[in-house]
Amino acid sequence: MVEKISCIARVAGAEVMKIYNRSIKLYRYKKLDTSPVTNADLFSHKIIMCLLKHLTPDIPILSEEDITKWKECRDKNCFWLIDPLDGTKDFLLHNGEFTVNIALIEYGQPIMGVVYVPVYNILYAADNGQVWKINSQGKRLNISVRTSHNPIVVMSRSNNICYDQYKLHNYLKTLKNYKIINIGSSFKFCLIAEGSVQFYPRFSYTKIWDTAAGHAIAMTAGAVVNDWYGNPLHYKNINRSFLNPGFQVSLN
CATH class of the missing domain: 3.40.190.80 (D-Maltodextrin-Binding Protein; domain 2)
Structure with missing residues (x-):
């Protein structure tokens, strides 16, 4: 499952990069809370929603760009929680520090997580007690926290x-x-x-x-x-x- 979710994040990230690199025109809007949203957020959302619904039709999805199923997610033991473009302000600043986030929540805990960083083509994933990073050359590296005398x-x-x-x-x-x-x-x-x-x-x-x-x-x-x-x-x-x-x- 996590490999399929990683592929979904990459597909969404590729669409985001088309707008980031200006091969597709950028459109910027404001939400009701005045926070920015772009067509990159919306395209990524549409891709992830479509592919997740096909992959797991019985698991509800809560996305930053579609909160209509929030009560169903609240009442279910398991749901997808996604941010199609986390860091929209960074996307607009063109600093590369934005991500595509997909998590699977079970009994209130995130049991699977995928974070894709499109600009650097780096993907992080965690599932079933294992966590890894796939670098820009496609190499999978096991990762873990590290202490430092100069934190x-x-x-x-x-x-x-x-x-x-x-x-x-x-x-x-x-x-x-x-x-x-x-x-x-x-x-x-x-x-x-x-x-x-x-x-x-x-x-x-x-x-x-x-x-x-x-x-x-x-x-x-x-x-x-x-x-x-x-x-x-x-x-x-x-x-x-x-x-x-x-x-x-x-x-x-």
């Missing part, structure tokens, strides 16, 4: 994120010799999973489709994904807000 803290690139400076200050006091980098999208989870960075604190809300696939990958690689009260991030009891609490991804 790297990865944080969102978005200028619209207002970090709680008091919480951030207290968080950073627990670390030594750290460096902060800013990266967009669920790519942050994947960098922790492969051992390139060690910590990802998030003090503001996210949507559940922003995190599920990356969560599966980071967790399977050995990371802990908890809210600030120490509870594992979960996808049970979803409601119309689709919000996650603040959380941290760390090595313990």
Whole structure:
């Protein structure tokens, strides 16, 4: 199954790249919450929805671009949770830090996750207790988290994120010799999973489709994904807000 999901993510990513590279004209719109959406988001969504429905017709799908089935997903033990283009702002900035996210949720936990980074042609996947990266040359590499005496803290690139400076200050006091980098999208989870960075604190809300696939990958690689009260991030009891609490991804 995960190989088929990986192929779906690649097909969607290829369509996104046609617009990113301007071989298809870019169209930009605003959602009701004023966040941007493009025809790349919508094309990717259409492809993933069509292929997932063909592959698993009995499993409902919740997508950032189609929330009509959210109650059915809430009431089912198993559903797909997708973000057809995570990091639309990064897509528009042309910095390459956007992803295609597909996760399978079972009893509130992400049990399978695929994150594809189209610009770099890198794919991360987790399933059945195994996690790997397929690099741009097509080589499959097993990955896991790694500690460092000079840890790297990865944080969102978005200028619209207002970090709680008091919480951030207290968080950073627990670390030594750290460096902060800013990266967009669920790519942050994947960098922790492969051992390139060690910590990802998030003090503001996210949507559940922003995190599920990356969560599966980071967790399977050995990371802990908890809210600030120490509870594992979960996808049970979803409601119309689709919000996650603040959380941290760390090595313990």
